[in-house]
Amino acid sequence: MKKVLNRNIEAGSRESSEPRLLGSIVSEMLHGNSPLARGYRQFIASQEKQEEEAEDDRLFRDFYPHTELGIDLKLITRTPGRMHVGDSINCMLTRDGDDHYCAVENALEWKVAEKRNPSVYLGRRINVHRKADGTLYPTFNRPRYTKDFSFQDFCGEAAEELLMVAGLIEEEMSE
Numbered sequence: 001m002k003k004v005l006n007r008n009i010e011a012g013s014r015e016s017s018e019p020r021l022l023g024s025i026v027s028e029m030l031h032g033n034s035p036l037a038r039g040y041r042q043f044i045a046s047q048e049k050q051e052e053e054a055e056d057d058r059l060f061r062d063f064y065p066h067t068e069l070g071i072d073l074k075l076i077t078r079t080p081g082r083m084h085v086g087d088s089i090n091c092m093l094t095r096d097g098d099d100h101y102c103a104v105e106n107a108l109e110w111k112v113a114e115k116r117n118p119s120v121y122l123g124r125r126i127n128v129h130r131k132a133d134g135t136l137y138p139t140f141n142r143p144r145y146t147k148d149f150s151f152q153d154f155c156g157e158a159a160e161e162l163l164m165v166a167g168l169i170e171e172e173m174s175e
Helices: 022-030 035-060 152-173
Strands: 072-076 091-095 099-105 119-122 126-128 134-141
Touching: 022 035, 022 126, 119 152, 126 152
Parallel strands: 072 099
Antiparallel strands: 091 099, 119 126, 126 134
């Protein structure tokens, strides 16, 4: 049997009697303009939107706020006296009875991280930091561009601030 090719018909098109992959047929059907295809695309879009909303809800999924009224709380800490306002401790909380709780501070001390490259100058458009070896370097703050404030405006203000900071640091170095 001899196969005759018709050059007027594109390969794989509906008009040819060539076999096609099932995936290409389904893809063509779902990307078409039929009511089924439009409904399928709307369904997929709504599913993606629900997944995005569910991800936002997962942030506090494992937290259950609970307030205990009229309880006795005993703190067992490594330092004598009352805690200062705003202090926090790393502890294990145990419920001893109906209205009694006990918090025992952990024995391990928390290491306070040494701040790397501390800020020497915090400005509106730039910040200046000091490396461990004593050298200074500037970083730019990210601006919000509006109709009244463009990239050119930001560059001009940052340049003025850099010149001012350079003068301040020269004065500081000379003293």
